[in-house]
Amino acid sequence: MPAPSVPSATAPTFRIDIPLLPESAAGNALQFIDLLRSANVLASLRAGAASPRFAWRLLDAEGLPITALPGPLAAYSQAAGGAHDAPSGSRAFALFLPSFHAADIPLIRSVVSRHQRLSRLVGLALDQGQKVLTVGNGAWLAASSGRLQDRQASLPWFYMAGFERDFPDIRLIAGQDVTDDGPWLSCALPHGLSDMATALVRHAMGDELAQVCASVFHPDPERARAALQANAQQHIPATRDSTLARAIAYMESHLDEPYSLARLAEAAAVSPRTLLRHFQLELSQSPLDHLHSLRCARAKVLLEVTLESVPSIAVACGYSDPAAFRRIFVRHTGMAPAEYRKRHALRAPRRRWRVDVS
Structure with missing residues (x-):
């Protein structure tokens, strides 16, 4: 999917808190975040920067934010201004509880008893009008809050007898992958996460976007066949050219050249004023700001996979002044180039590449 527009400061934001216990099936949480990210892309494609x-x-077992995950998981926890950033003004909308690893019912009960603080957090969220989303045996943590009596839920068949003994006032729906009952959305198994995400979109952003998400999140053999046939008969044209696409394509192929608004506008076949308006409307930033982000993306790759000096990388990314490059890189990544390389380099120092032992 293409990247979403940079959200406007006034765009409504719905925050999902995701506690991860030592026993949690973290893959549930990461898959759900990917679905939320896709929903953001679809919303921005339809409504631009003003879209919700x-x-x-991510929270730990005490309910405190997890600020950094290692390596490729960093994008799921680091607030770097992208779609996953949770601004201070965002509305706490839901709490997502993934399933957790436990071999049997007694071990499930043991996990719940060890994490009573999280059960209380669930109760507080429900008292504040938030929704609670559970996957599989995560339902035990939600139910132990004591706030979901007389509600309905979905569970895998092998958990039903034990759950019913522990919570007889909660009705289990047999044979239903996902149940949406007021404040509680539950899915029996991880394959129901796309349905749960669609239901959450419906609650937060309305039926229209939920229908769009449903059509994207689910396999549809009939549509796939129709798309292939239409493409083969040339009924589907190539993606239409646009001012923004032309400008960004020019930027990407001239990253190491000095910035010129006039030259960029000429490449996009519009006036400089029109080009500025398009960037502000669609991306909520200037062409120069977008160019800096593209250059910093290249710089990160070069810092990760090469041993070139920082001044050399600055030149390769269009900055003749290494000091200016460092300032801009810090602004976009939150750290200096040398620190970024120290944390993310994929190559060892030169001495590790020596063949001799002298």
Whole structure:
């Protein structure tokens, strides 16, 4: 999917808090975040920078934010201004509880008893009008809050007898992958996460976007066949050219050249004033700001996979002044180039590449 527009400061934001316990099936949470990210992309494609969006926070077992995950998981926890950033003004909308690893019912009960603080957090969220989303045996943590009596839920068949003994006042729906009952959305198994995400979109952003998400999140053999046939008969044209697409394509192929608004506008076949308006309307930033982000993306790759000096990388990214490059890189990434390389380099120092032992 293409990247979403940079959200406007006034765009409504719905925050999802996601506690991760030592026992949690973290893959549930990461898959759900990917679905939220896709929903943000679809919303921005339809409404631009003014579209509503989801944000999310990973929490530990005490309910405190997890600020950084290692390596490729960093994008799921670091607030770097993207779709996953949870701004201070975002509305706490839901709490997502993934399933957790437990071999049997007694072990499930043991996990719940060890995490009573999280059960209380669930109760507080429900008291504040938030929704609670559960996957599989995560339903035990939600139900132990004591706030979901007389509600309905979906569970895998192998948990039903034990759950019913522990919570006889909660009705289990047999044979239903996802149940949406007021403040509680539950899915029996991880394959129901796309349905749960669609239901959450419906609650937060309305039926129209939920229908769009449903059509994207689910396999549709009939549509796939129709698309292939239409493409083969050339009924589907190539993606239409646009001012923004022409400008960004020019930027990407001239990253190491000095910035010129006039030259960029000429490449996009519009006036400089029109080009500025398009960037502000669609991306909520200037062409120069977008160019800086593209250059910093290249710089990160070069810092990760090469041993070139920072001044050399600055030149490769269009900055003749290494000091200016460092300032801009810090602004976009939150750290200096040398620090970024220290944390993310994929190559060892030169001495590790020596063949001799002297």
